[in-house]
Amino acid sequence: MPTPPVRALPVRPRRARPAAADAARATLTPETWIEAATEVLVDQGIDHVRVDVLATQLGVTRGSFYWHFRDREELLRRVLQAWRERATEALTRRLESAGHDPREQLRDAASLPFRGRAAAKAARIELAIRAWARRDAMAREAVDEADAARLAHHERILAALGFGAEEARARAFLMYGYEVAESVLHRQGSTAERERRRELVQRLVSQPLAR
Amino acid sequence: MPTPPVRALPVRPRRARPAAADAARATLTPETWIEAATEVLVDQGIDHVRVDVLATQLGVTRGSFYWHFRDREELLRRVLQAWRERATEALTRRLESAGHDPREQLRDAASLPFRGRAAAKAARIELAIRAWARRDAMAREAVDEADAARLAHHERILAALGFGAEEARARAFLMYGYEVAESVLHRQGSTAERERRRELVQRLVSQPLAR
Numbered sequence: 001m002p003t004p005p006v007r008a009l010p011v012r013p014r015r016a017r018p019a020a021a022d023a024a025r026a027t028l029t030p031e032t033w034i035e036a037a038t039e040v041l042v043d044q045g046i047d048h049v050r051v052d053v054l055a056t057q058l059g060v061t062r063g064s065f066y067w068h069f070r071d072r073e074e075l076l077r078r079v080l081q082a083w084r085e086r087a088t089e090a091l092t093r094r095l096e097s098a099g100h101d102p103r104e105q106l107r108d109a110a111s112l113p114f115r116g117r118a119a120a121k122a123a124r125i126e127l128a129i130r131a132w133a134r135r136d137a138m139a140r141e142a143v144d145e146a147d148a149a150r151l152a153h154h155e156r157i158l159a160a161l162g163f164g165a166e167e168a169r170a171r172a173f174l175m176y177g178y179e180v181a182e183s184v185l186h187r188q189g190s191t192a193e194r195e196r197r198r199e200l201v202q203r204l205v206s207q208p209l210a211r
Numbered sequence: 212m213p214t215p216p217v218r219a220l221p222v223r224p225r226r227a228r229p230a231a232a233d234a235a236r237a238t239l240t241p242e243t244w245i246e247a248a249t250e251v252l253v254d255q256g257i258d259h260v261r262v263d264v265l266a267t268q269l270g271v272t273r274g275s276f277y278w279h280f281r282d283r284e285e286l287l288r289r290v291l292q293a294w295r296e297r298a299t300e301a302l303t304r305r306l307e308s309a310g311h312d313p314r315e316q317l318r319d320a321a322s323l324p325f326r327g328r329a330a331a332k333a334a335r336i337e338l339a340i341r342a343w344a345r346r347d348a349m350a351r352e353a354v355d356e357a358d359a360a361r362l363a364h365h366e367r368i369l370a371a372l373g374f375g376a377e378e379a380r381a382r383a384f385l386m387y388g389y390e391v392a393e394s395v396l397h398r399q400g401s402t403a404e405r406e407r408r409r410e411l412v413q414r415l416v417s418q419p420l421a422r
Contacts, residue, residue, distance in 0.1 A: 044346070047258050124345075130395065131342035134335075135255070147396055170408035173392070173399065174385070174415065180395055181388025184341065185358055188384065197381035204385065204415050 028060060030068040030078065037079050042124050046132040046139075049076065080142040083129060086122070087146045091153055102160035103206065109154055110202045112179055123183040151176050161206055175205045239271060241279040241289065248290050253335050257343040257350075260287065291353040294340060297333070298357045302364055313371035314417065320365055321413045323390055334394040362387050372417055386416045 036058055040049050051072055055062045069075045094108055112119065133139035154172035163171060178201050182194070189197065247269055251260050262283055266273045280286045305319055323330065344350035365383035374382060389412050393405070400408065 045256055045258060045342075047256060127342075127345060131256075131338075131345070134338060134342070144398055147399055151399060166404070166407065167411065169400070169404070170411045171415075173396075173408050174389055174412050177389045177392025177396065178385055180392045181384070184391055184395065185384075185388065187355055188358055188362060189380070193377070193380070196377065197384050200378065200381045200420075201385050203420055204382075204418075207415075207418075207421050209411075209414055210418050 028058060028064065028068075031082075032058065033065065033068060033075060034078050034082050037075055038082070038125060041079065041132065042128045045128070046076075046136070049079075051075075077138065080129070080139060083125060084142055084146060087126075088149065090122075091149060095153070102157045105157045106154075106161070106175075106202055106206055109157065109175065109179070110198050110205075127183065147176070158206070163208075171205050175201070178205075239269060239275065239279075242293075243269065244276065244279060244286060245289050245293050248286055249293070249336060252290065252343065253339045256339070257287075257347070260290075262286070288349065291340070291350060294336060295353055295357060298337075299360065301333075302360060306364070313368045316368045317365075317372070317386075317413055317417055320368065320386065320390070321409050338394065358387070369417070374419075382416050386412070389416075 033054060036054050037049050040053065040057070049072075051065045052062055055065060065075075069078070094105075094112075097108075099105070129139055130143055133143040151169070151172050154175050155168045158168035158171045158175075159165065161168075244265060247265050248260050251264060251268070260283075262276045263273055266276060276286075280289070305316075305323075308319075310316070340350055341354055344354040362380070362383050365386050366379045369379035369382045369386075370376065372379075
């Protein structure tokens with residue numbers, strides 16, 4: 001969301017200063033800060049997500065940040081919360097839209113890494129959060145929770161296909177691992193090749209073991 | 212490798228300064244810098260890998276860095292090179308030690324994420340390099356190359372098991388994706404559970420499709 005820069009002071013500073021501050025307060029919502037912080041996280045890493053960097057980028061004063069957040073820590077907590085909400089929402093939408101046939105649900109899960117630009121952006125955000133989670137307990141907790149929720153989702157599908165609890169869990173891991181790998185190893189294989197391996201993975205994951 | 216600090220100057224600075232510089236030159240090899248840089252990369256991320264940070268940590272002058280490297284860029288290149296050499300070596304060792312039975316080779320590949328502390332350390336380094344590769348072309352190239360070499364290794368095993376070229380490649384991806392996922396999602400499942408899913412993955416990946 002582009003925001004009009006509020007840096008330059010008009011001719012009468014004494015009147016203009018509060019007006020500019022009011023404008024900043026009125027224009028920038030907490031969501032604007034959260035979105036900007038997420039972008040910096042993806043492009044430059046967590047260490048660059050700093051109040052002064054974001055304020056400069058958004059063209060407002062450092063002080064206006066504190067209208068919405070107590071400190072940097074709170075902003076980071078909200079970045080994770082926003083990511084979690086989007087991830088949970090996405091999972092709920094999948095549960096609702098895929099219908100009741102577990103094979104169809106499995107196909108839906110397997111195609112997740114291929115959903116165009118929105119999926120590519122979500123994958124970039126997620127990878128940045130995973131990198132952050134390697135060094136931060138709060139981020140790690142958010143990532144572990146999202147992983148567990150998705151694994152449970154896959155596990156339910158595979159249990160519905162008739163596999164016992166433990167086998168369903170192991171197959172869910174393989175399936176989810178495949179999705180993670182498609183986003184981590186995004187440059188391996190052509191589009192056609194990726195499409196065909198998606199089909200193969202789906203069949204392998206849902207096929208019972210021989211003997 | 213701990214290095215004696217060379218910061219404090221003895222009583223006669225005029226004689227002591229070159230002696231200290233000589234000591235630093237004699238004690239610190241390029242490998243010491245590369246290792247220290249790799250540790251900072253893992254613990255704090257690429258932005259913290261800076262000559263001044265490393266010099267302070269190693270207890271030597273910033274200038275002594277330039278006995279071994281032209282600039283930071285060269286150090287980073289050498290960090291990647293060292294990682295690539297270790298990764299290639301590991302792959303070669305696997306090829307030699309696993310014998311000629313492709314099933315045994317596959318078992319060997321599947322057990323890779325479980326090889327104790329050395330593997331855990333290697334995984335941490337690799338994840339840090341992957342995070343770096345998201346923002347840097349030189350790191351990305353190194354990662355893509357390592358991924359391609361390991362995928363080719365798995366593909367050869369699966370081709371030896373009788374799968375056609377394309378199917379072998381897709382199965383190799385699934386297998387490698389599983390290994391990547393075990394290191395990215397390291398907190399999902401108990402040790403016993405991980406062990407059993409490893410067996411299941413091996414069987415699924417090597418089992419032909421039904422019909």
